[in-house]
Amino acid sequence: MDETDGVAVVKPRIFEWHKTVWDSLIHRQDRLPHAILFHGPTGSGKKEFAEAFAMHLLCEAPSSNGEACGVCNGCNWFLQGHHPDFRKILPPAEMATDEDADVSKRSGLWISIEAIRELESFVQLTSHRSGRKVVFLPMADRLNVAAANALLKTLEEPPNNVVFVLVCEQLSRLLPTIRSRCQKVALPPPDREDALAWLSVEKTLDASVLDLAGGMPLQAIKYRQMPEYDHLNGVLDWLVNPLMQGKDPVRMAAEWSKINLSILHDWLSKWLYDLIMGCSGNIPRYFSSRHQDIFDLTAKLSLSGLITLSSSVAEDKRILNHPLNTKLVLENWLLGYYALIAKSQRSVS
Ligand SMILES: [Zn+2]
Numbered sequence: 527m528d529e530t531d532g533v534a535v536v537k538p539r540i541f542e543w544h545k546t547v548w549d550s551l552i553h554r555q556d557r558l559p560h561a562i563l564f565h566g567p568t569g570s571g572k573k574e575f576a577e578a579f580a581m582h583l584l585c586e587a588p589s590s591n592g593e594a595c596g597v598c599n600g601c602n603w604f605l606q607g608h609h610p611d612f613r614k615i616l617p618p619a620e621m622a623t624d625e626d627a628d629v630s631k632r633s634g635l636w637i638s639i640e641a642i643r644e645l646e647s648f649v650q651l652t653s654h655r656s657g658r659k660v661v662f663l664p665m666a667d668r669l670n671v672a673a674a675n676a677l678l679k680t681l682e683e684p685p686n687n688v689v690f691v692l693v694c695e696q697l698s699r700l701l702p703t704i705r706s707r708c709q710k711v712a713l714p715p716p717d718r719e720d721a722l723a724w725l726s727v728e729k730t731l732d733a734s735v736l737d738l739a740g741g742m743p744l745q746a747i748k749y750r751q752m753p754e755y756d757h758l759n760g761v762l763d764w765l766v767n768p769l770m771q772g773k774d775p776v777r778m779a780a781e782w783s784k785i786n787l788s789i790l791h792d793w794l795s796k797w798l799y800d801l802i803m804g805c806s807g808n809i810p811r812y813f814s815s816r817h818q819d820i821f822d823l824t825a826k827l828s829l830s831g832l833i834t835l836s837s838s839v840a841e842d843k844r845i846l847n848h849p850l851n852t853k854l855v856l857e858n859w860l861l862g863y864y865a866l867i868a869k870s871q872r873s874v875s
Contacts, residue, residue, distance in 0.1 A: 537596045537605065538577035541743075542724065543570075543716035551579070551711065552592030559709035560684035563666070563692040563700075566713035569745020573664045575713055576693045580662045583689055584609055586655070600655065610654040614662045615641055637665070639672040642680075649685045659688045666692040667699035674701045681707040715742055734815040738796065754789045757782070761790070765797050766819040768864045769871065775860035783853040788846045791839065794859055798836040805829040826870040835862050 540548050562579075566572040578594065581604050585594035594601050603609035618634030645661060653659045663669070669677060681690065681704065692708060694700055716724065721736055721743040728747060735755075739745035749755055764770070764778055782790060800810035804824035810817055839859055 537594065538574045538581060539571075540575055540578045540593065541571040541716070543720050544575050544713055547711060547713060548575070548592065552582075558689065560688065561681050561690040561692065561708040563694065563705065563708035563710045564713050565694050565697050565710060567715055567740070567742055568695055569739055569742030569748065570713060570715035571744050572713040573693055576662070576664060576691055580612065580660050580691045583658050583660050584612060586657075611657065611659040612662065613645060613648055613660070614664070615645070616665060617668045620665065635668060636670040637663075637668050637673045638670060639676050642669075642673045642676040645680065649680060649688045653687060657687070661688065661690045663691070664693045667694040667696060669700075674704060678703055678707070721746075734813070737814045738812050740812065752789065754785050757785055758793065761793055762797070762813065762816060765863070766816065766823065768860070768867050775864045776857055779853050779857040779860050783856055787852045787855060790856065791843060791846060794863075795836070795839055798832060798839060801827060802829065802832050802836060805832060823867070827866065828870065831866045831869070835866055838862065
């Protein structure tokens with residue numbers, strides 16, 4: 527969905543592949559828990575689902591299938607981002623605007639205890655519309671420990687008519703005590719056929735980008751819109767044949783050092799994953815369009831060498847958010863990969 531400064535402007539959608547979950551949830555209205563935790567993989571549409579559910583809770587005239595009407599006062603306030611009975615809690619970095627001068631605000635990745643404490647008066651007061659109040663945490667796995675403990679206190683003594691709607695990618699990132707106080711609802715990703723059908727309606731039909739996104743259609747759209755995506759084929763061409771004249775790793779690292787390092791890390795990690803799969807006789811997961819190239823490479827590659835390189839690249843994930851010399855890190859990855867391929871070529875000649 528579109529957002530402007532964290533304010534919803536378009537009615538959140540419920541995707542086809544989540545309709546069954548939606549229907550079963552709506553039919554249990556009378557047994558609605560005071561805290562509900564939606565979980566599912568990145569880019570599968572779970573935040574949109576949770577937002578649609580929160581809007582439904584505040585809608586004054588939901589339709590027969592439970593969807594918010596989009597026109598009542600409750601819906602209008604919700605869409606404009608100022609429903610008096612709704613609170614959305616995000617990490618500071620997600621709420622900061624580009625103009626925000628406060629650096630700590632722009633870089634705050636974690637929800638602080640202060641943000642949760644501010645909820646206390648909201649949940650204790652009676653609702654403005656004499657209905658429900660909704661607390662929405664679309665990134666619940668970003669609660670820091672103190673904030674999670676503070677939230678736990680509220681969840682232990684739930685005030686009447688308050689529904690907490692939490693969303694997270696991995697349940698393991700939430701305190702077990704928070705998980706146990708929420709009703710957990712898994713939101714599955716679509717199967718490949720449904721995802722492709724949806725992408726074609728969205729005019730982004732491109733099976734290779736869906737594969738790169740691990741089958742997650744919303745992530746696929748995000749990938750396709752990234753300017754970096756235009757470099758993908760060049761990077762893959764090099765990975766298929768890094769021994770090309772005039773394309774040595776140091777030169778390529780210099781050329782690609784302007785591309786976001788996290789994105790290059792993502793591509794390289796997935797490429798190495800596919801090579802490992804290929805070595806074990808499995809079909810590639812992320813780069814199916816390069817199936818033949820992967821097959822040709824893995825015929826000669828050493829599986830143990832691949833695993834070592836892949837682990838070392840995976841380890842570097844933790845340094846990606848730190849200020850560092852992008853070119854040096856990239857050089858290190860490319861040199862490691864070059865050495866692996868060069869060795870495999872020597873062993874066959
Ligand atoms: Zn409504």
